Amino acid sequence: MMDASRWDVVKRLFEAALGHPAATRASFVQTACGADDELRREVESLLAAHAEAGSFAEHPPVANGDRTRLQPGARVGSYEI
Helix, strand or coil, rough: CCCHHHHHHHHHHHHHHHHHCCCHHHHHHHHCCCHHHHHHHHHHHHHHHHHHCCCHHCCCCCCHHHHCCCCCCEEEEEECC
């Protein structure tokens, strides 16, 4: 488990890395973390998750423009509207 002071360092470096263009982030993280491979992996993990989460809303959940309106009582899988 990561202690609070270590998490503060990871968070600070993650936020600083986001301030760099995507093309230079890896170099920034490598330099900022130096020989601390665990720190580098934590920051890189957050950056990867951030990039993946950023693309979440780029693709609509409905394919091919099918925008069927769900009415009360309609079922989607095991869920009822």
